[in-house]
Amino acid sequence: MTAHYDTSEKRDAFKGVSLFSGGGIGDLALRAVGVDVLVASELLPDRASVFRSNYPNTTMVEGDIRKTKAEVIREAKNRLKGRPLDILFATPPCQGMSKNGRGKLLHGVRSGVKPKLDERNRLALDAVEVALALRPKLVVFENVPEMQNAVIEHEGQVRDLLELISELLAPDYEGKWDVVEFADYGVPQRRQRLITVFMLKSSLPTNLKKWAVLPTATHSQNPSIFTRPWVTVDEALSGVPPLDAANRKMASHKDISFHRVPILDDSKYFWVSNTPPGKGAFDNQCVNPACGFDKNPTHGSKHNSEGINQANRDTPLNCLKCGELLPRPWVQEGTEFRLMSGFTSAYKRMRGDLPASALTRNLSYACSDQKLHPREHRVLSLHEAFILHTVDVYNFDWRRDDNKTLSDKTIREIIGESIPPKGLEAIFKHLVATLLEHRTAARAA
Template sequence: MSTKKYTLAEFFCGCGGTSRGFTRSGRFNVAFGNDVKNEALKTFEFNHRHDDVPPATIREDIRLLDVGSIHNALKERGVAKGDLDCMIGGPPCQGFSQLRRNEHREEGKIVKFTGYSQLAHDPRNDLVLRYLEVAEALRPKFLVIENVPQMLNHGFDGRLGRLSEIVIQMLEKDLGYKVEVAVVNCADYGVPQLRERAIFIASSVGPASLPKRTHADPKDKTLLDSGRKPWVTVSEAISDLPPPLVEDSLGGGPLSHYAGDPSAYAQLMRSSEAFPFNHVTRSYKQQVLNIIKEMRPGQTWDAESARMRTKYERAITRRANAKNISHDRARSELEQAGVVNPVFYRDYYWSAYTRLAWDAQALTITANANFLGSGRFSHPTELRGITMREAARLQSFDDDFRFVTSMNDDQSTDKIGIGMDMIGEAVPPNLSQAIALHLASQLDQRSAGTKVTAKEMTTQKHKEKA
């Protein structure tokens, strides 16, 4: 097995979920990271501080980022112009800054290419266009785009899906890449979470393809018999973590803080020589806890609110009959007495306030995971939301990864909102590790095969464009 290491540049890097997976593969050195969020890039830098060669980082809007500064940063890390092996990022597709495009383009010294005009007139496409422009300048052997599945249906020119079609067209015709696109379920790559992502893999060194799936729905016997492992459950991911304390005082403590024997997954996550940081959750108002205490693991809001209303209706009917009063009067009295919680008569999103189930996978962990009304972010049995560390485990971050929640203090690990924002927006490291190993194997084959000259590659690209 080859031990050669390749190079990665990550844009929209956030806290570094992608780079963690690439580093963990043992096949890549992270040479560069770029993002605009202070604490996220601070976390990226902190977790790469012990790399053989820590990556260069630039904290700036990619639209204002001069390509020359990227080349210089890569050169300082030993990556010459044209030698970058992989570039990865997840540019958002809408909701961008309202600054005028010409201001961005002038300051960022953008060089246009053929497909530029197809996206340029819509400012919402600024970031995806800029990402492609940077790729055109860096010419990595592999280019990866990671995004929400909705990107593939994003409307443009009055037609759904047109944006992704144009992106593929630019990659193939303008930049000369072979492209493969698919929506993947992160659970199929050992992430204990039913999180779907759109993945574009573009290759300039051969056919493009996605890594083989390693896990499958445990109900699919055919896939399990073919060698795939069952999806990882919430229990396997977090049941070895103890109840959290009010402050992050367990972090850095002895490994004896862990509770119980680890699953195979949890054992892989226990990469630290001490108990991990970030095992804290926020305090919740009593009205939120009054909802959570009634929820059963793995159920939907619709099912649980219907169950509670049925229970309440029996109590209301009994009181109305016993006191010979109206249904509405009986309900009002029971609400005042705290017997009936009126919130269960309201309509919410189907996963609002719901609990994780030990024997299933988490739903998508989002940046709002500290707001229990935003989704399935409550602990399976305890009366609380999940901690940052539990969310990180469900995203497949190993325990040695520390989320730094202050720009000015490496020891700050307990600001829940900032930490959950980083965790929810990250690429799950297990998914990126699978991509890294897959791309490394193709780069190995290229290195072992007959190398073509730069002139031959340029000639081939012109033929493909023609």
């Protein structure tokens, strides 16, 4: 399904094509550095709908890129009207490359229910086909750092993915990749990604012998005279009114859109309210005022004989000194209690003196990885997620173009599937500056 829109394009603006676009969070960075995204491609209708509501002048090609890439190429050529494409930006799915994805894949292989090589990793090659047809000056991939180790089956052989992409784009492109920590660019969130850039050799300035994928960092965990300190959660959320997940009245703010959190039942609230900053509820100690024993063994995990990481099953749920039930995640079966299955990062608070841990699709679930507010007894609100993800500094509407209700679930998923646009903007500004240097040199000649 393709949506067409009229547009008045600036003659000298850089032109871009976006693949695997999601709801368009990454494309905020392209727009911020002056790139007109002419064509975008997205599989899921709800993401595509949010994208269209924010980029009405972009042609959105909706559907599986394996079936729509010819349409993407055709639409891009129609919109380019003979001029060259500057940037192709592709963010293929990472589930087959991420640590979590690999773990599930390993378990599936051993159970005999999944192929050994994840077919989703091949989607990057569809982006390469689009690049070969459109010959952009820059091809930029964003993915998890594990993309460096991803392998696929190609023409009967198991190949290193990045090595194969480099080979397919040779000899016209020079490729480099580097891992970025977005907190190093003023983003109040620790999120690492692999940025892979292939630059058309004819677009490189003739006097530029070396070029870098990433710009110089502006922030650091260990600041110097050249860098500022990381932006922390406490700094980023300093002006946000408090909430509490104890009841409906305290769990939302009537004047701030999306500043609301799920209510916690009594058991979960007991675990969360007794969890210190930077710690997890699985490690909580005795809260019996007559005891207060704080040497109960904490939770952990270890690899079993098959190499799969599993949480310990012998972590105590009752205080070893007084026998009282500890405020640790439990499952109640009749009158009996047992420790809930989970890792130390579940029901864990973020630290206020650091950038947030990476926001995921499960950011509204207390049981997920480090999702509790640093001090308040709740998870983060979507309003706070927009701030920590830096979406709040851009003009972005959380709505669908068909006026259907946009669920909180879809919003969480769009955030978890994207990367902070402020950090990506710094990267694109750096890459566009390189292209501008070539454009200036070409005009001077």
